[in-house]
Amino acid sequence: MIDQNKLIQWAQQNLIPPAAAALTEALEKGVFEPDKPSLKEGDKVRHTKHKYYGIGEVRGLSKSGKKARVKFGWNIAYYDLTALQKVEEAKSQ
Numbered sequence: 001m002i003d004q005n006k007l008i009q010w011a012q013q014n015l016i017p018p019a020a021a022a023l024t025e026a027l028e029k030g031v032f033e034p035d036k037p038s039l040k041e042g043d044k045v046r047h048t049k050h051k052y053y054g055i056g057e058v059r060g061l062s063k064s065g066k067k068a069r070v071k072f073g074w075n076i077a078y079y080d081l082t083a084l085q086k087v088e089e090a091k092s093q
Contacts, residue, residue, distance in 0.1 A: 004027050007023075007027065008020075008023070008024050008027060011023045011024065012024075038081075038086065039058050039061070039068050039081060039084065039086060040058065040061075041058055041059060041060055041061075042057065042058060043057070043058045043086055044056070044057060044058075044086070044087040045057070045058055045068070045070060045084045045085060045086055045087060046084070046085050046087050047072070047079065047083055047084060047085075048082075048083050048084065048085050049083060053072040053073075054072060054073065055072075055087055056070040056071055056072035056073075057070065057071050058070055058084075059071055059076060062078060065081075066080065066081060067079060067080055067081065068081055068084060070084065
């Protein structure tokens with residue numbers, strides 16, 4: 001993880017003033033913050049590497065927001081969000 005204060009200090013020392021100001025403003029506005037998890041409780045998901053798990057259901061997110069608690073069949077465990085793919089529900093006609 002990058003220390004925001006150290007980055008701002010470095011920018012002020014090494015970049016031309018308009019660029020340093022623009023970077024400082026963007027950091028303060030949260031432009032570079034990681035995206036919020038796109039999964040929520042109840043979403044249907046598939047594991048990207050272990051397709052044979054079938055379709056699971058998200059039962060919650062970790063406090064860090066980096067993992068989801070998923071039930072695949074009888075197994076419930078935490079999985080990295082990067083290893084999960086949301087499954088869109090089939091629309092009834």
